[in-house]
Amino acid sequence: MMADSPPVTQEREAVLSVRNLTVAFGEKVVLDHLNLDIYRGEILGFVGASGAGKSVLMRTVLRLLPRRSGTIEILGADYDKVSEAERVTLDTRLGVLFQHGALFSALTVKENIQLPMREYLDLPKWLMDELAYLKIELVGLDADAADKYPSELSGGMIKRAALARALALDPDLLFLDEPTSGLDPIGAAEFDELIARLRDTLGLTVYMVTHDLDSLFSVCDRIAVLGQKRVLVEGSLDDMLACDDAWVRSYFRGKRARSIERPAAPAQNPVSD
Ligand SMILES: Nc1ncnc2c1ncn2[C@@H]1O[C@H](COP(=O)(O)OP(=O)(O)OP(=O)(O)O)[C@@H](O)[C@H]1O
Numbered sequence: 001m002m003a004d005s006p007p008v009t010q011e012r013e014a015v016l017s018v019r020n021l022t023v024a025f026g027e028k029v030v031l032d033h034l035n036l037d038i039y040r041g042e043i044l045g046f047v048g049a050s051g052a053g054k055s056v057l058m059r060t061v062l063r064l065l066p067r068r069s070g071t072i073e074i075l076g077a078d079y080d081k082v083s084e085a086e087r088v089t090l091d092t093r094l095g096v097l098f099q100h101g102a103l104f105s106a107l108t109v110k111e112n113i114q115l116p117m118r119e120y121l122d123l124p125k126w127l128m129d130e131l132a133y134l135k136i137e138l139v140g141l142d143a144d145a146a147d148k149y150p151s152e153l154s155g156g157m158i159k160r161a162a163l164a165r166a167l168a169l170d171p172d173l174l175f176l177d178e179p180t181s182g183l184d185p186i187g188a189a190e191f192d193e194l195i196a197r198l199r200d201t202l203g204l205t206v207y208m209v210t211h212d213l214d215s216l217f218s219v220c221d222r223i224a225v226l227g228q229k230r231v232l233v234e235g236s237l238d239d240m241l242a243c244d245d246a247w248v249r250s251y252f253r254g255k256r257a258r259s260i261e262r263p264a265a266p267a268q269n270p271v272s273d
Pocket residue numbers: 025030048049050051052053054055056057
């Protein structure tokens with residue numbers, strides 16, 4: 001680097017920034033001044049005990065639940081400070097895969113994928129058909145899945161079809177609520193690979209609520225743990241292993257975790273011969 005060139009700063013761009021978020025149902029406070037950032041291009045694994053508030057956080061960010069206080073910024077824009085039209089645009093930047101797929105049973109796969117397009121875009125039918133087939137291919141389904149109803153699909157195919165719908169509007173940030181639950185280990189590993197591939201090819205940012213240690217170990221770049229109504233610890237797997245919290249310890253260092261083969265850590269200071 002030339003002596004007089006400016007220092008290179010690699011600021012990570014936060015796609016989602018949550019600050020001091022408090023959510024309560026009556027007297028019951030579920031999230032209390034929670035802070036969280038998700039950076040562009042990462043796959044963030046979000047874990048926490050059952051009932052800790054993982055779904056509540058996701059639903060609050062998606063504006064499906066009201067918050068008591070705090071700010072939510074998507075792509076640098078504060079939800080509370082933008083116009084309704086801008087808010088709708090922001091909504092299209094978010095794709096969501098709900099826990100049980102949540103496809104409409106009376107609609108075919110193609111029609112399910114086209115729902116967000118109908119809601120937000122004004123496109124001719126031929127173009128919507130073409131886009132739906134593109135998404136179907138993207139998630140690894142055969143083209144003939146397009147005209148099938150959800151009841152005609154396996155669990156793994158339903159997840160993929162729901163993922164295709166979540167990708168309908170080419171979102172920046174993809175929310176996945178326990179995407180591998182209900183899949184067998186091979187189906188789950190394939191789904192994880194698909195998510196990693198989509199991140200790499202589409203430049204997606206992924207927020208993945210999961211209980212699946214395999215997913216956390218294999219595809220997540222960073223992990224955040226929800227506990228005591230806030231993000232208790234966040235960082236790499238090593239940060240989780242170094243954490244002293246009892247729940248984090250038993251989760252990441254328990255018998256189940258020990259039985260999983262972790263990806264080899266890159267060699268530190270390799271010795272040259
Ligand atoms: N609409 C609601 N009204 C009242 N309480 C709610 C509502 N939604 C969630 N809760 C409460 O908020 C708490 C957090 O629930 P949440 O579903 O977010 O947990 P979770 O971490 O996603 O759990 P799991 O891993 O079991 O899915 C729970 O105690 C739940 O009962």
